[in-house]
Every structure is written in C-alpha cells, then in structure tokens.
Amino acid sequence: MLTVALHALRTRWSTFLGTFVALSLGVALLSVMGLTLASSLDAPKRQPERFATAPVVVQGQNILSVPTSIGGHVSRETRTLAHPHAVPETTVSKLKRLGRVIPDRSFPVRAEGAPRDLIGHPWSTAAFAPYEITEGRAPRTRDEVVVTGDWTHPGDRLRTDHGTVRVVGTVPSRGFETAVFYSDARAAELSPQSTQLVVEAEAQDVREAVEGEAVHVLTGSARRLADPDPDRDREALTAMNALFGTAGGVTAFVSVFVVASTFAFSVAQRRREFGLLRTAGATPGQIRRTVCLEALLVGVLASATGCVLGAYGAPCLADRVVDVGLAPDWFTIGDSKWPYHMAFWTGLLVALLGVVAASWRAGRTSPAQALREASVDAGAMTRGRLLFGAGLLLTAAVTLALALISDPGELLHRKTYVSRPMLLITAVALLAPVLVRPLTRLLAWLPAHLPGAGGMLVRENASAGVRRTAAVAAPVLVTVALTGSLLGATATLNEAKATETRERTTADFVVVPTGNAGNADHGGHGGHGGHGGPAGNHGTTAPHAPTENPGFDARTLRNLRTIPGTTVSATSSSAVYVLEDGVALIRSEARAAEPAALAVTAALPLAAGQVSDLDDQSIIVNEEWERHTVGQTVDVWLGDGTRKSLRIAAVMTTGTGDNGVYVTPANAPGAHVDRVDVTLAAGADPAVVAGALREAGGHVLTRDQWLRAGNPGTDRTTRYGFLLVLGIALLYTGISLANTMLMAASDRVRDLAVLRLAGATRRQVLRLVGAEALTVVAVGGVLGLLVTGLNLAGMRSALGLLSVHAPVRIPWPELGAVTGACAVLAVVFSVAPAAWALRSGAMEPAGTRE
Incomplete structure (x- = not known):
C-alpha cells in the first residue's frame, strides 16, 4: 500500500497540491499562535515607570476586599474602587516627620492641536520617572507648563480646558504617557485631592508609621501599581492571545473543511482507479489504508513545511502587532519548542480527520459499481x-x-x-x-x-x-x-x-466638559466598549493608578442650573459592587443623578417601578441582577467602598449590557459631574438656550450631534x-x-x-x-x-x-x-x-x- 500511495502522490501531485498548501499555511499559523502564546506567558514583569526612582509610594485605600465562601472555603474577592480614598491628613502628618512628602496628582488635560491623552501632574513628581529638561526650564507660575515629547516647544501657547498656558520647557517622552507638568500650586488647584504620594524615607519606617491605617505602601517593583494603567501589558497580551486563539480555531476548522472536501472530490474522481484495485484483489481495508496513508504523507510534509514557515513568520507578525499597538513595545518571540510540536501533530490530526470520511467511502467501492458509475x-x-x-x-x-x-x-x-x-x-x-x-x-x-x-x-x-x-x-x-x-x-x-x-x-442638549465631546458615556453608565453583551455590565475592571477626572467645576454647574426655560440634569459616573450568591463580587457601572431632573431629561428602559421613586435610600438596577424585584433590599458597596443597604426603586431591562444602575449623588461620594442633560421648557427658544449654555461653560451638543458623536x-x-x-x-x-x-x-x-x-x-x-x-x-x-x-x-x-x-x-x-x-x-x-x-x-x- 505504501508503494501505491507514493505512486499516487507522484502521478497525482496536482490533486494533493491544494491540500498541501492549505495544511502548510494552517500549521504555520498554529505555530505562530503557539509561539505568540509562549512568548506572552514568558513576558517580563513590568517595572515601575512614573515612580522608578521614588523611595516609597503611599496610596490611599483603593481596593475593596470582601470575604467569600466557596464549598466551605473562605477567601476574599477584591476589586478596584471607582473612587479611591485620599491619603488621610493624619497619615500625611506622620509621614512628614520621616522625610519629605510629595503629593501626586493626575488629571486629564485637553488642549487644541495636542494629543488626546494628555495627563497633568505637579512638576515635583517629574524627578521620580525621572524626567529631565532638555529645553527651557521648570514651571514657576500658574500659567507655565513643561510637556513631554516634541509636539510643542518652549514659547508656544496652548489653549486648554484649564485656561491658556505657556510652554516653558520640554522633557523627552518615556513612552508610557504624554504628560503636562504644572507648578505644584497650580496642580493642587486643578486636582485638590491626592490619592497617592511619595515619601523620601526608609520603607520600614514608613510601614511602621502607617501600621493599622487604610493605606498601601509600595516599594520595589510594586511601585508599578502607582503607574497609569499598570496592567495594560497583561490586558494587551490577553486580547492578543484571544485574537490568535480565534484565528487558530478558524484555521483548524477551515483546514479540516478544505482537506475533507478535497479528499472527498479526489475519491469521487478515482472511483475507476479504486474499482480496478478492487478487481485486482485489494480489500476495502487496503483501499482505506491507502487513502489514509496518502493523507498521512501529505500531512507530514505539509506540517514540517508549516513549522518552518511559522518560525520565519512569527517574528514578522510580532513586529506587526507591536506596530499597530496590539502588543507592548518590548514584545518579541521567544525560543520555546512546544509550539512546533503542537502545530506539527495538529497538522497531522487535521489531515487524518479530513480524510476519514473519504477513506471510508473509498473502501466501500465495489469493482462492478465503480466501473458502472465511473462516468455518472x-x-x-x-x-x-x-x-x-x-x-x-x-x-x-x-x-x-x-x-x-x-x-x-x-x-x-x-x-x-x-x-x-x-x-x-x-x-x-x-x-x-x-x-x-x-x-x-x-x-x-x-x-x-x-x-x-x-x-x-x-x-x-x-x-x-x-x-x-x-x-x-x-x-x-x-x-x-x-x-x-x-x-x-x-x-x-x-x-x-x-x-x-x-x-x-x-434631552434637547447635552453638555460635556470642554474637549470631551463624544467621549463621555452615552448610555448613562458604562461606555460603549467591545461587544461583550450583557456580561459587560457585570464585568470587572483591572486595577490601575487613579487618574482624577475633575469634570465640571462648581461655578460652571451653578451657571448651567440657572439658565431660564430649562430642566438640567447633572450626572456623574460611579460604580457599585454586589456580592452574588456569596461567591462573586460584581462591579456594575452606575450613574448618579437627581431623580426629578432625570425623569424629565431621560427615558430609562424600565421594566418595573418609576424613576421618581429613587431616593438616597434606594437604587435602580437592571434585570441581570440576582435580585431585581421592586421593593427588595440589596446590600451593595458604593464607589468608595462604603457598604450600604438600598431598596430597589425600579428595574431596567437588560438590553445589550449597557443598562447599569442609577443612584443619587449621595450614594456616589467622590464622583464628579461629567455630563449635563438639558431639556427645554415649553416655549423656550433653542438658539437662545444654546447660546446661554455656551456662555456658562462646557461643550454644547444637540441631541442629534450627541448621538452621532457617540455612535458605537x-x-x-x-x-x-x-x-x-x-x-x-x-x-x-x-x-x-x-x-x-x-x-x-x-x-x-x-x-x-x-x-x-x-x-x-x-x-x-x-x-x-x-x-x-x-x-x-x-x-x-x-x-x-x-x-x-x-x-x-x-x-x-x-x-x-x-x-x-x-x-x-x-x-x-x-x-x-x-x-x-x-x-x-x-x-x-x-x-x-x-x-x-x-x-x-x-x-x-x-x-x-x-
């Protein structure tokens, strides 16, 4: 049978060419996927960036930890708080006795003609990255800044949402952020709350000073937890592995599909040949073994070729995914060997799976039937x-x-x-x-x-x-x-x-902070992220260093609320946490709003209850919650970790997963107003109201503009x-x-x-x-x-x-x-x-x- 199979491969090479190419490419992609996965598993642990040279970083309480029980085993579930606590003043006073204390503040900055991801910091924290001035000098007054990168230069003026500032210095970009450094006094005005600080003292002394207090002391590699989005590498690698995993699954599926259809058609073409072999005395089992042996030979050659292609293709693909931002800059392909074994044997399995049905059909061919139907x-x-x-x-x-x-x-x-x-x-x-x-x-x-x-x-x-x-x-x-x-x-x-x-x-108009048009959430809770379906509503978020969003200032909110002929609903983004079945701590995105104004400016998709029943002792949930009956009481943790029992005032439908929860501002401590919905009273002139809104402050969008800007x-x-x-x-x-x-x-x-x-x-x-x-x-x-x-x-x-x-x-x-x-x-x-x-x-x- 081996001789017959080799002869068939030599004389019918065009028949097997497509199968060979398909399997080779499939194995190559599987090799690339395996090498990528192996390289991501061996990824180096990210080192501190913003605080690479800081002796000690102290963070306020930013983790919610809740005890759970699974099968009698007691453990703790943790989630990052939506609104981290500031380091208490009493703690700061203790730390100042040990050495110099430098508060860190992080807040978004929006400027015309500038990158969209600008982050503001006090200049005193720049030394811990470290950032060193290459042009100009440090900021001294409230309207002076130092920026990272080369997109602007000393002497330039920038119109920002915090006023016009003058660039007096630049520092080289370190890749992990685009920063704008203000003087310490001006940064304190723009972001009064400091959720983390640097202490220039011995780590052991700091730990002893804050023992028993709700703060985190970060030293060594743990200082990376104070960086912006410290888990972005892990998240990027997870997404990349999911991408290549999906591609690998589709590759295996389509490979089997192509191989199966090719061999089925090949067997149909060779009925006369199989009939002659049967006439010459070949048994059905020998015919089946011949066809399977042909597939095995093609599979071996194609799998070996695919592994070679994968070895050359993986580094090229790694460079590509880094270029498009799907993988961290440091990502490279390692020297693991198991991906080649996995791809090679998978290729052989695909070849055999693809030929099983065809070989069985070939073995069932009888001599007379083959000769009779050869042309039919x-x-x-x-x-x-x-x-x-x-x-x-x-x-x-x-x-x-x-x-x-x-x-x-x-x-x-x-x-x-x-x-x-x-x-x-x-x-x-x-x-x-x-x-x-x-x-x-x-x-x-x-x-x-x-x-x-x-x-x-x-x-x-x-x-x-x-x-x-x-x-x-x-x-x-x-x-x-x-x-x-x-x-x-x-x-x-x-x-x-x-x-x-x-x-x-x-609402007739939606007002967002200047420079934030189309970036605030549209659904009233979580934004429109990837398509996770309803699970996206009850998902969890990876912990990251806090970046405060000041939203609207108090003066702007007062001006917006006093415009005649309007109903104004100022809402803020928050979160609540609930323990389901005693085992899963679930985070739900939340919006904080005044019930009366919310009822006028929004039409929530309610399945039961009324918006007007919402108060400081209640909550609006959706049908995805374990408890979702009006009148029931649920135990939740608010965005700052405060535990509270709230009555269910209304229940929303599940929808696509963006129907989060609603609470009053009293149950969203630390949240900043980041969206104002405005509904016109009867007889109000839209043009006049729009002009008044613009004068009050913020970026004004009509309902249609808002919907277009937030099109998912x-x-x-x-x-x-x-x-x-x-x-x-x-x-x-x-x-x-x-x-x-x-x-x-x-x-x-x-x-x-x-x-x-x-x-x-x-x-x-x-x-x-x-x-x-x-x-x-x-x-x-x-x-x-x-x-x-x-x-x-x-x-x-x-x-x-x-x-x-x-x-x-x-x-x-x-x-x-x-x-x-x-x-x-x-x-x-x-x-x-x-x-x-x-x-x-x-x-x-x-x-x-x-």
Missing part, C-alpha cells in the same frame, strides 16, 4: 452524511432555543457569535448535495430560458456534477457565511446599542481579529477553488471536446466554463447568506427578548466584495485550464489538428 455523478449524498448534517442542524437549533430560553444575552457574546456560524456552516456543507441541485436549477432557470443553448448547458452541467459543484461551493459558503455572520453580528450589536442610546436620550463602533482588537479571520477564510477559499478547479479540469476535457465537435467555438467554450464557475459561486454565496440569515435571526431574537428593538444589519458591501473575489478566483482557475487545453489542442475537433 450519482449517489453524492450518503446516508452518513445526511445523518451528520441533519444532526448538526438539529444541534444548532436546539442550542439556540435553549440559549433564548435560559440566557439570551449569551448569544451577544463574542465567543458565541464567532463559534456558532461554524456549526451551521458544517451542517449546511454536509447537506450541500441535497441543496445544490435544486438551488442550481433555480439560479440558472432564467438563463436556461434565454435564446441559445448556453444557459441550458450551464444549468445541466452544474446540476449534474453535484460533487464538483458542492466541492467548489463549500469554500465560498465558508467565506460568505463567516463574513456575513461576524461583521453582521457586530453591525447589528452596534445598531442595537445606538438604538438604546437614541431611545434613552430625550467595533473596538480595534475585535476589528483586527475579524480581518485576520476573514483573511484566512478568503485565502483558504482561493486555495480550495484553485485546487478543485484544477482537479476537475482533467475530467472535463472530454465534455468540452464534445462541445467543440458540436460546433462550439473556443470563445463559446470558455464563456460556458466561466458561466458555470459563476453559477457555482452563486450557489455557495446563497448558502452562505442562508447561514448568515440564520445566525443573525438568532441574535435578533435574543435582542428582542432583552427588550432591544433594533434592525438586523447585513454587511452587503463586504459580502459583495468577498463574493466578487470568490467569483474572480473561480473564473480564473476554471477558464485558465480550459484555455490551456484548447491551446494545446486537447479539445480540438477531429481532423482539425495538424
């Missing part, structure tokens, strides 16, 4: 294929129904709407032989009734060659279905979020991940189309020669071949649209159950682009072999060759 494409749908296809389709339906009944929000999670299409794609692909013939005849019905025989020949050829049509349509189905399902899911979720915001926002979009990691997944799918589609068309070309020589004998010109033959290719692509496209429709219908049903009534968004431009690309590939790789055969004279009518 019949029996393409086997009983096993029908059973598996129907079973997968039933599984998809049952799991969808269970999800809709038990947890509709699960269908909005990224991991769900990425994986569910694969189940449906496999089911539809297995059932393709049943669907191909009627669908082909339907699509070709009109061309077949036009004058001439071309349309009729296209219809009959495509519908008669079921195996060939199904083999070509399968990769098109994968690409179109993935494109429609993934991009359609994100577009539908974005539209649902936009619909929620539109229905919830009834797909986050960058998700976008890159989907582009990678769809790129892989399109690449495999090209490989599969090229391979299948080239394999089919030899079988079609006789058919096309008959057309030439019947009087068809070379151009007519090529047009016929191209038209057949387009018809088959159309079949795959329709099947892909069917899968897309089923997936998005499930998502639409979930949104309806979550009380979100938004339309389904099908990405028609992207679907048109990928279908067009598939059509071009199919036409090129079908017409090119036919043109070559015509050119070589293989299809010339008898008597015309020289």
Whole structure:
C-alpha cells in the first residue's frame, strides 16, 4: 500500500497540491499562535515607570476586599474602587516627620492641536520617572507648563480646558504617557485631592508609621501599581492571545473543511482507479489504508513545511502587532519548542480527520459499481452524511432555543457569535448535495430560458456534477457565511446599542466638559466598549493608578442650573459592587443623578417601578441582577467602598449590557459631574438656550450631534481579529477553488471536446466554463447568506427578548466584495485550464489538428 500511495502522490501531485498548501499555511499559523502564546506567558514583569526612582509610594485605600465562601472555603474577592480614598491628613502628618512628602496628582488635560491623552501632574513628581529638561526650564507660575515629547516647544501657547498656558520647557517622552507638568500650586488647584504620594524615607519606617491605617505602601517593583494603567501589558497580551486563539480555531476548522472536501472530490474522481484495485484483489481495508496513508504523507510534509514557515513568520507578525499597538513595545518571540510540536501533530490530526470520511467511502467501492458509475455523478449524498448534517442542524437549533430560553444575552457574546456560524456552516456543507441541485436549477432557470443553448448547458452541467459543484461551493459558503455572520453580528450589536442610546436620550442638549465631546458615556453608565453583551455590565475592571477626572467645576454647574426655560440634569459616573450568591463580587457601572431632573431629561428602559421613586435610600438596577424585584433590599458597596443597604426603586431591562444602575449623588461620594442633560421648557427658544449654555461653560451638543458623536463602533482588537479571520477564510477559499478547479479540469476535457465537435467555438467554450464557475459561486454565496440569515435571526431574537428593538444589519458591501473575489478566483482557475487545453489542442475537433 505504501508503494501505491507514493505512486499516487507522484502521478497525482496536482490533486494533493491544494491540500498541501492549505495544511502548510494552517500549521504555520498554529505555530505562530503557539509561539505568540509562549512568548506572552514568558513576558517580563513590568517595572515601575512614573515612580522608578521614588523611595516609597503611599496610596490611599483603593481596593475593596470582601470575604467569600466557596464549598466551605473562605477567601476574599477584591476589586478596584471607582473612587479611591485620599491619603488621610493624619497619615500625611506622620509621614512628614520621616522625610519629605510629595503629593501626586493626575488629571486629564485637553488642549487644541495636542494629543488626546494628555495627563497633568505637579512638576515635583517629574524627578521620580525621572524626567529631565532638555529645553527651557521648570514651571514657576500658574500659567507655565513643561510637556513631554516634541509636539510643542518652549514659547508656544496652548489653549486648554484649564485656561491658556505657556510652554516653558520640554522633557523627552518615556513612552508610557504624554504628560503636562504644572507648578505644584497650580496642580493642587486643578486636582485638590491626592490619592497617592511619595515619601523620601526608609520603607520600614514608613510601614511602621502607617501600621493599622487604610493605606498601601509600595516599594520595589510594586511601585508599578502607582503607574497609569499598570496592567495594560497583561490586558494587551490577553486580547492578543484571544485574537490568535480565534484565528487558530478558524484555521483548524477551515483546514479540516478544505482537506475533507478535497479528499472527498479526489475519491469521487478515482472511483475507476479504486474499482480496478478492487478487481485486482485489494480489500476495502487496503483501499482505506491507502487513502489514509496518502493523507498521512501529505500531512507530514505539509506540517514540517508549516513549522518552518511559522518560525520565519512569527517574528514578522510580532513586529506587526507591536506596530499597530496590539502588543507592548518590548514584545518579541521567544525560543520555546512546544509550539512546533503542537502545530506539527495538529497538522497531522487535521489531515487524518479530513480524510476519514473519504477513506471510508473509498473502501466501500465495489469493482462492478465503480466501473458502472465511473462516468455518472450519482449517489453524492450518503446516508452518513445526511445523518451528520441533519444532526448538526438539529444541534444548532436546539442550542439556540435553549440559549433564548435560559440566557439570551449569551448569544451577544463574542465567543458565541464567532463559534456558532461554524456549526451551521458544517451542517449546511454536509447537506450541500441535497441543496445544490435544486438551488442550481433555480439560479440558472432564467438563463436556461434565454435564446441559445448556453444557459441550458450551464444549468445541466452544474446540476449534474453535484460533487464538483458542492466541492467548489463549500469554500465560498465558508467565506460568505463567516463574513456575513461576524461583521453582521457586530453591525447589528452596534445598531442595537445606538438604538438604546437614541431611545434613552430625550434631552434637547447635552453638555460635556470642554474637549470631551463624544467621549463621555452615552448610555448613562458604562461606555460603549467591545461587544461583550450583557456580561459587560457585570464585568470587572483591572486595577490601575487613579487618574482624577475633575469634570465640571462648581461655578460652571451653578451657571448651567440657572439658565431660564430649562430642566438640567447633572450626572456623574460611579460604580457599585454586589456580592452574588456569596461567591462573586460584581462591579456594575452606575450613574448618579437627581431623580426629578432625570425623569424629565431621560427615558430609562424600565421594566418595573418609576424613576421618581429613587431616593438616597434606594437604587435602580437592571434585570441581570440576582435580585431585581421592586421593593427588595440589596446590600451593595458604593464607589468608595462604603457598604450600604438600598431598596430597589425600579428595574431596567437588560438590553445589550449597557443598562447599569442609577443612584443619587449621595450614594456616589467622590464622583464628579461629567455630563449635563438639558431639556427645554415649553416655549423656550433653542438658539437662545444654546447660546446661554455656551456662555456658562462646557461643550454644547444637540441631541442629534450627541448621538452621532457617540455612535458605537467595533473596538480595534475585535476589528483586527475579524480581518485576520476573514483573511484566512478568503485565502483558504482561493486555495480550495484553485485546487478543485484544477482537479476537475482533467475530467472535463472530454465534455468540452464534445462541445467543440458540436460546433462550439473556443470563445463559446470558455464563456460556458466561466458561466458555470459563476453559477457555482452563486450557489455557495446563497448558502452562505442562508447561514448568515440564520445566525443573525438568532441574535435578533435574543435582542428582542432583552427588550432591544433594533434592525438586523447585513454587511452587503463586504459580502459583495468577498463574493466578487470568490467569483474572480473561480473564473480564473476554471477558464485558465480550459484555455490551456484548447491551446494545446486537447479539445480540438477531429481532423482539425495538424
């Protein structure tokens, strides 16, 4: 059998070329994924940045720690507080006896023509990075600043939300922030509260001085916890691993798909060959072993090649993900060996999985049946294929129904709407032989009734060659279905979020701090982040160094509230924490607002209760909470860690996951007003009110401007991940189309020669071949649209159950682009072999060759 397998590989190399390339690329990507994961696991621990040379950093209480019990085992759950505590004055007094104390203050700065991520600090903290002045001098007065980087120079004036300032010095950027340093006095005015400070004293003395007090003493590498977003490396690597994990899963899935369809078509082509082997005495088991051995040989060669490609490709990809900001600057590929083993053996497994069904079918071939059916494409749908296809389709339906009944929000999670299409794609692909013939005849019905025989020949050829049509349509189905399902899911979720915001926002104007247009949250709670579905509402956030957002100052708020002819609702961002089932400490984003004004300026999606019932002893929750009945009492921890029992005044629907909770300002200590909604009274002039709002301070947006500015979009990691997944799918589609068309070309020589004998010109033959290719692509496209429709219908049903009534968004431009690309590939790789055969004279009518 080994001799037969080697002979088949040598003589039928074109048959196995597509499988070899597909497996090689799949193993290469798996190698890259494994090397990336291994490198991220071996990532160095981030060292302190802002306080690299500080002796000791003392932070106020910024962690909520709650005891939990799981199976009798008592532990503690911790979460970062939304509003960290300042270091108590009594503690500061003790520390001053030990040495110099330098308060740290961090606050956002917005300036015209400047980077958007400016952070303000007092100049005295610059020495701990350390920052050293390269041009100019240190700031001395309230209108002088020193900035990092080279985007401005000494002598320039900057118009900021804190007034016009003059740049008197610059320091080199250290990469982790774009800072603006004010004098210590001016920084204290802009950010009165200091949640952390530097103590120039011995660490042991500091610990003894603050023993028993609610502060954190940071020394050594722990000082990184005082840096801005200290866990950004871990979060970036986690997102990157999720991206490559998804790509690896799709690669394995599509690889099996391509290999299986290639071997199935190859076995169908070789029925005469297998029949002759059976006639010569080969047993069914020997035939199966021969086919499996061929796949094993191809798998070994392809896996080895893929590992080599992965070794060269991983560093290039690492450089790319660093360039686009998906990985930290220090990220490089290590020298781990296990990713190569994982990729190699996975490649072999994929090859064997892809050939199992084909080998079984090959072994069932009898000599007489093979010789009788060698020229007839019949029996393409086997009983096993029908059973598996129907079973997968039933599984998809049952799991969808269970999800809709038990947890509709699960269908909005990224991991769900990425994986569910694969189940449906496999089911539809297995059932393709049943669907191909009627669908082909339907699509070709009109061309077949036009004058001439071309349309009729296209219809009959495509519908008669079921195996060939199904083999070509399968990769098109994968690409179109993935494109429609993934991009359609994100577009539908974005539209649902936009619909929620539109229905919830009834104010005529929205005022935000100057320079913050479109950046404040739109839903009244958490912003529009990545598509996590309802789980995003009850998620947790990674701890990070506090950056105070001063929001509106008191004078501006007084001016806004005194404008005649308006109802003003000033709200602030906060959080509450609840312990569910005694085991999970959950953070929910919250908005603090006065109930009367909130009822006039917003339309909350209430399922029960009234906004007007909200008071200092109550809370508005959503249906995702464990307790969500009006009148019930819930124990919560407020944004500053204060524990309090609140009565449920009203309950909101779950929605897409942005319906957080509402409390009064008394239950959001430390929160700053960052949004003001304004509703006009009857008869008020909008133009006059808008002018008064601008004079009062802040950036004024109409309702429509506010909605446009906050139109939700797909986050960058998700976008890159989907582009990678769809790129892989399109690449495999090209490989599969090229391979299948080239394999089919030899079988079609006789058919096309008959057309030439019947009087068809070379151009007519090529047009016929191209038209057949387009018809088959159309079949795959329709099947892909069917899968897309089923997936998005499930998502639409979930949104309806979550009380979100938004339309389904099908990405028609992207679907048109990928279908067009598939059509071009199919036409090129079908017409090119036919043109070559015509050119070589293989299809010339008898008597015309020289």
